[in-house]
Amino acid sequence: MDSKSSPQDAQRKGLLRPISGLLVGTLLLLAIAAQVTLSKINLSAHRFSEDIIARSWDHDVEIWQETVRALAHQEQARARLAANDTRWIDEAILAPMRAVTGSRSVRLVPARGEDGMAGLWVIEGQAKLNLPLVLSGVGPYMIQATLDEGMVTSFSAQHGQNAAILQLGGKLPPNHMVLPLRNPKGGAVAVLAWPALDPYSAVRFDLPIALLALFGLLAAAAWFFMRRSNTIASDLIASEARARHLAFHDTLTGLPNRAMMFDRLGQSLAMSRRYAGEMAVHCLDLDRFKEVNDTLGHHAGDELIQQVGRRLSELCRDSDTVARLGGDEFVILQPEADGTGASHLAQRVLKLFETPFELEAGVVEVGVSIGVTLVSNPEIEPAEALRQADLALYGSKENGRNRVTFFEPDMDAALRMRRNLESDLRKALADGSLTMVYQPQMNGRGSIDAMEALVRWNHPERGSIAPSIFVPLCEESGLILDLGEFVFRRVFQETAGWGDIRVAINVSALQLRSPMFMATLTRLVxxxxxxxxxxxIEITETALLGDDGITRDNITMLKQEGFSIALDDFGTGYSSLNSLKRFSVDKIKIDRSFVHNLEANDEAEGLVDAIVKLGRALKLDVVAEGVETEHQRERLAACGCNTFQGFLVSRPVPAEELDGLFSGHNP
Structure with missing residues (x-):
């Protein structure tokens, strides 16, 4: 054994050696059990054979007696017997009895003296069986059959015992089974003997050889197993170590996972209690990571996560802990750190992400949002410390991403407000207090091409809440499907009577990723x-990214049902020409940011001009949204875009103000 092995390792290896002895012992027990079982089978076979042959003898005697009765009732039996017609008696009675019993000596004798007693008797030195022949007016007679070699051969042949013998006395041969034949008084008249059945004989000589061979084989295997036991034990120990590693490390990056992070955070807090020190907990979340997954595939996303893990590990001290919680979320535990040290590390992490990541699929640039909490109270629970850092991270996300936010106590109040808002939103969806408004899309001739349906929420206490606030809240809280169903239901209800005017409805990427999306929509239709x-159906470019099968199927079914597809906020995302063709997009909407910049620089006009030309090349309708001034409309018209949406055309208005305008509309 390796001198460096621990006592625990030696103990594990020592436990394997008795297994070899156990295997050998098991073989010996099997051999003994086989011997005992075969012996029991042999004994049972003997008893069964004796019982069967004894019953068969008694049954044959009854059959012979029935045969005598049947022969005595032949039509001429009484007259022939009275006349002592020896020829008829021999042919009609004695010959059939010889054939039935197998005895070569069968006589008809008067029933008197020794010959007059029924049953098996020794008469004139021979064992003879007397069978009464009873017939009124004649006799009485006995059919006397001698137990000779013929009768024994005939009887034993029924049971395959061709070597049976009959003895009136003397010593029986060995290895024979016997059936004593007794007279009606119980005295032994003769003994029927036959070679004993031996089921064990077929394996009597082969079994020991087979067992010895098996024993030798198992002994060789046990010897080999004992030789290999150290290797096996080492493999088991290595497997146990790997299992321990997997239990506390992330499989993709090899970094500590959530379990180990909490363990080390608990240890750091314990050290802080002992030495009155401070520590910092950093929560990191990658910005635009989902876009990498969607555009380049999950393999690229995994590769990016691995590179991020390596960069963070190289950046931090040995005393720091870099852990991956899952997805694109990381945690850094920074012991013995004050506000300055925590801020310095967070800024170094931000700078770390300024360098692009070179992946197999290409070069990508991602940012990172960081939330930091300084733990000065060592009595805090690890989960609470992580919650505070997570709250600070949420603040970084809310304030524009790619920044550092330190936890402040009032963030709890903001979280409570968000939770209250989520609760109020659930109630608003349940009682239908959200409303719909509609904004027209007007062409260059001044007629309305379509209306876009927009959802609004007028909170009873907080007033009007912008969709940019409550729609992301729906997506984060799992309410987006409920909101989507509400919008479809309300729009269909309010616009069903608008003739053939087209109505655009916004659908989020999360809705399109739901397997139940089309089922709900077709039910409402x-x-x-x-x-x-x-x-x-207006969707954003994000919905077209990647190769999500459910999204692809839902868009395909939308087209099959007759819905058209409009791509909202075009130019701000990462959609490709291939995506526009593959998903059969019918319309693109120029994002309001480009429209707004038309008055600021010529570059925006060049982008708009390129988008319009792209739309024309692909035979797509092009709409500019967010048009607020006549100058913007003129610049758009100069670029070839003649369909507009925005405050210049009309503010969004409730459906009841449009019912009279569109009732029975048919341009």
Whole structure:
């Protein structure tokens, strides 16, 4: 054994050696059990054979007696017997009995003296069986059959015992089974003997050889196993070490996982209690990581996570802990750190992400949002410390990403407000207090091409809450499907009577990733009996990214049902020409940021001009949204875009103000 092995390792290896002895002992027990079982089978076979042959003898005697009765009732039996017609008696009675019993000596004798007693008797030095022949008016007679070699051969042949013998006395041969034949008084008249059955004989000589061979084989295997036991034990120990590693480390990056992070955080807090020190907990979340996954695939996302883990590990001290909690979220535990040290490390992490990541799929640039909490109270629970850092991270995300935010006590109040807002939003969806407004899309001739449906929430206490606030809240809290169903239901209900005017409805990427999206939509179409060709589904470029099968299927089914597809905020995302063609997009909407910049610089006009030309090349309708001034409209018209949406055309208005305008509309 390796001198460096621990006592625990030696103990584990020592436990393997008795297994070899156990295997050998098991073989010996099997051999003994086989011997005992075969012996029991042998004994049972003997008893069974004796019982069967004894019953068979008694049964044959009854059959012979029935045969005598049947022969005595032949038509001429009484007259022939009275006349002592020896020829008839021999042919009609004695010959059949010889054939039935197998005895070569069968006589008809008067029933008197020794010959007059039924049963098996020794008469004139021979064992003879007397069978009464009873017939009124004649006799009485006995059919006397001698137990000779013929009768024994005939009887034993029924049981395959061709070597049976009959003895009146003397010593029986060895290894024979016997059936004593007794007279009606119980006295032994003769003994029927036959070679004993021996089921064990077939394996009597082969079994020991087979067992010895098996024993030798198992002994060789046990010897080999004992030789290999150290290697096996070492493999088991290595497997146990790997299992321990996997239990506390992330499989993708090899970094400590959530379990180990909490363990080390607990240890650091304990050290802080003992030495009155401070520490910092950093929560990191990658910015635009989902876009990398969606555009380049999950393999690229995994590669990016691995590179981030390596960079963070190289950046931090040996005393720091870099852990991956899952997805694109990391944690850095920084012991013995004050506010200055924590801020310095966080800024170094931000700078670390300024260098692009070179992946197999290409070079990508991602940022990082960081939330930091300084732990000065060592009595705090590890989960609470992580929660505070996570709250600070949420603040970084809310304030523009790619920044550092330190935890402040009032963040708890902000979280409570967010939770209250989420609760109020659930109630608003339940009681239908959200409302819909509609903004027209007007062409260059001054007529309305379509209306875009927009959801609004007028909170009873907080007033009007912007969709940019409550729609992301729905996505984060799992309410987006409920919101989507509400919007479809309300729009179908309010616009069903608008003739053939087209209505655009916004759908989020999360809705399109739901397997239940189309089932809900088709149910509502049937419920309100609307024509899908009157409605267009507005999606963002994010929904087209990647190769999500459910999204692809949902968009395909939307087109099959008759809905048209409009790509909202075009130019701000990462959609490709291939995506526009593959998903059969019908319309693109120029993002309001480009429209707003038309008055500021010529570069924006060049971008708008390029988008319009792209739309024309692909035979797509092009709409500019966010048009607020006549100058913007003129610049857009100069670029070739003649369909506008924005405050210049009209503010969003409730459906009841439009019912009279669109009722029975048919341009």
């Amino acid at each position: 049937a419920e309100f009996r609307v024509n899908p060709e009157r409605y267009e």
